[in-house]
Structures are given as C-alpha cells and as structure tokens.
Amino acid sequence: MKAIALFSGGLDSTLAMKLIIDQGIDVIALNLDIGFGSTKSRKAHMQNMCDQVGAELRILDIKDQYLKDILFDPKYGYGKNLNPCIDCHGNMFRIARDLMEEWGASFLISGEVVGQRPMSQRREALDLVTNLSETQDLLLRPMSAKVLPPTLPEREGWVDREKLLGITGRNRETQLKMAEAIGLKDFEKPGGGCLLTDENFSNKLREFIKYDTLEVSDIGLLKYGRHLRLPDGAKLVIGRHKEDNEMIEAALTPKYLKIRLLDTTGPVGAIRAGATKSDKELAAKLTATYGKSRPEESYKVAIGDEIFTVTPYDSKEPAKKYFINT
Ligand code: SF4
Structure with a gap:
C-alpha cells in the first residue's frame, strides 16, 4: 500500500506522513513548487524531514501551470494578500490525484488541520478543496481524521482510523508533543513561507x-x-x-x-x-x-x-x- 502526501516541509505534513508510515504504508512526499517559495532554499530541510520519518521526497515544478490557471483567476478568491489558498490546495491535490496511478498510490494524505488557518483550513474550506480537486474520499487528513467523516482508506481498513488524530484549531501542543515523542529534530521551517501571503x-x-x-x-x-x-x-x-x-x-x-x-x-x-x-x-x-x-x-x-x-x-x-x- 502506498500513499502520496502533499508535503510543504512543515511540521504538520511531516507528522501526518509519520502517522501513515507507522501503519506500514509507503509514503511519497510530493512537494509542488509554485515559484513563490521564500528566498531561502527549503530543499535540504524537506529532505531532512522526509529522511527522519522515512518518506520519499519528490519535487515537481508547476510554476507555469500555476501562473496560467490559478494565480490570477481563483474560483474562491484570495486570502489576506494575493494568496489563493483554496484554489492552490485544490490544484495541488488534483495534480497528486492524477499521479496516483502512475506512482502506484491508493490514496492521498495532507497535514491540514481543521480550523488552523483562517482561509484554507476552515472545515468548509477543506470540503471546497476536496471538491475542487475531485479527490472525493481518497483524501485523508491524518491530523484531523477523527473529526472528519471516514474516508475510503479508513472504511476499507487500509488505515486504522483509531491510530489517527482529531486535532482542531491553532494550538500546536499535540504536534509538539508528538514531535518530541518521535524524536523529530530541526522541524521549524527555515525562512518565511509562501511569498503570496x-x-x-x-x-x-x-x-x-x-x-x-x-x-x-x-x-x-x-x-x-x-x-x-x-x-x-x-x-x-x-x-x-x-x-x-x-x-x-x-x-x-x-x-x-x-x-x-x-x-x-x-x-x-x-x-x-x-x-x-x-x-x-x-x-x-x-x-x-x-x-x-x-x-x-x-x-x-x-x-x-x-x-x-x-x-x-x-x-x-x-x-x-x-x-x-x-
Ligand atoms: S500559502 Fe501559498 S502555497 Fe500555500 S496554499 Fe496558499 S497560495 Fe498555496
């Protein structure tokens, strides 16, 4: 069994992968480069996170497609600045879904946490992302799974829902405890995040x-x-x-x-x-x-x-x- 994770290099997506890898599932950490990463290179950091949890990192350049299809005409508008997060996430998941067959993956995961970010991680926003990407119930969010309806991998028993988390909101206490418990090191992302924010x-x-x-x-x-x-x-x-x-x-x-x-x-x-x-x-x-x-x-x-x-x-x-x- 194999899953593709949408991977940003952040703590949540690293822990989400760990929860799935611990269930004996191979995880490909897919990072999609939209061109607006901060000026500091995060590749070494992403590789380090993947090495620590045992995921395989793959980086794809989607800059052209992102400029052409997403940045200037987002269906769900922008966040506080020129960040079209809902459309951006939807686009990323759609790309990941299209790679599933070629890469032999049975489902998708992300580190999204319900209610953590104002625009893209409200519960309704997560549903919009799922709909936009047409991933239906192939998209599992291990960090918040227990507060979300069971997805196909859970219903089919590929993944034990009981071993997933039910985190909501901005408090990172559970994540920090988990990082400590598994001995994860250097997980703070270097430099700033997406420049569109x-x-x-x-x-x-x-x-x-x-x-x-x-x-x-x-x-x-x-x-x-x-x-x-x-x-x-x-x-x-x-x-x-x-x-x-x-x-x-x-x-x-x-x-x-x-x-x-x-x-x-x-x-x-x-x-x-x-x-x-x-x-x-x-x-x-x-x-x-x-x-x-x-x-x-x-x-x-x-x-x-x-x-x-x-x-x-x-x-x-x-x-x-x-x-x-x-
Ligand atoms: S912060 Fe940037 S990369 Fe992340 S979802 Fe929003 S627009 Fe996309």
Missing part, C-alpha cells in the same frame, strides 16, 4: 501586472532589491546588499538589462529592456546615488551595452517618489 510581495506583484504580463522568469527578480517605477513606465530594481546583487544578476532574463557602476563600487541594478532613454538616464543616476559616490562628481554607468555619464543625487530622498508602494 506576504503583504509587501503581493503589492509588488499587483503593481507589476498593471504594466507587464507576469511570466515565470519574472518571479525571481520580484524577490530581491528595491523596486522602482520610473516616469515613462520602466521597472527598475536596485540591489540593497551583496546577496541582492548576486540574486538580481542570477535572475536577469532577456526582458531586463543589467545596470553596473563602472568607476565606483555599488549596487547591481536591472531595468526593463525597451525602457526609454530618459528612464535609462534616471536609472543610471539613481543606481549611482546608491553606490559609493559623491554628488559633485560624475560616474559612468553601463546599462546593457550603453554607457551613461551621470552625477548622483546629493541624497537618496529623490529616489523615494519612484518606489513602488509596498
């Missing part, structure tokens, strides 16, 4: 789509740096520190031109290719302003193949009016 990031994303069509390759650049919108409409990103600079360089696509200070040190920037000359000149001046520069001197700034000679502003104040309001 982050107010600043959601505002940046909303602003972006007023000017441009969001493609998967645009997501990387949205995660780093200061974001400015210039008078003729070009998007400018300026690194705030070394990590930003490295990540901006790594995230550059043909849609953007790299900005470099040629005769002093300072941030790396990126500007939308096709920006007007006047936006490029301003971008060069603003990038120089954030570099190691003096206002009375002029500096050469490369934007793609073009070189601009600019004098920086005497303070960072003038940049503020271009900041995207996050």
